[in-house]
Amino acid sequence: MKFESNLRRAQGLGSAKSGLHHWVAQRITAVALIPLGIWFVGAFIVLSTSPFEVAYSWLSSLWTATLAIFFVLVLFYHGYLGIQVILEDYIPHEFTKWAFIITIKLFSVLMALLAIVSILKIFLS
């Protein structure tokens, strides 16, 4: 038995007041991924059959390395935002939901860092 009025129970249950940033960030990263994605998928279709030296020298250009790092950052940001929405929609259990969201967030950062360090290693050698 709760000694609260209906009004008291309803107060504060409105919007979380933090969704706009997610929405805007998803769109900005989406727009950035249009040219970056086309460029990278095209490059990867060609490079998937290329010898080692060709792929290695491709990433030793300053512009390619910078754009590749930029791409990886935007890609995993966008990917994390999308997976987060799917988890929020389909996992009703609060603890499980947040465990997955935190895991996928940290995992996305880890993946982006692994790719960036690999790109820098190739570029600097």
Place this chain on the structure above:
Amino acid sequence: MIPSVKEKRPLSPHLQVYKIQITSLLSIMHRGTGIVLYGGSILWVLWFLALAAGPQSYYRMQEFLLNPFGLIILIGWSFSFFYHLCNGIRHLLWDIGFGYDMPMVRFTGWTVIISSFFLTALAWIFGILYERIWL
């Protein structure tokens, strides 16, 4: 909420009771391809790692990607990319207020389906030609 009430609470009908329509199918596919693309991004990271580790691991990665199983992954991945790209542009057009009436929704929907198949084919033909001619 009282537990017994919560258990007997009727749930709103979900996917299984509705006939699949182009609008719902494309919406579901947008999420589906999004998940596939996240998986593909992990494969990209592994490819960068293999390239950074040296020729031996790079060629092992290439061997994996270019066997029939790997090619199915690559083609499915590139199709997912072009689908998500086209339908994503459709979403961005909605965001700026374009294309809300039903004939236009169906038209852009079919445009997305046709162009994602077309772009996937084009990308692979271009990729194979590029390899034959310049490399």
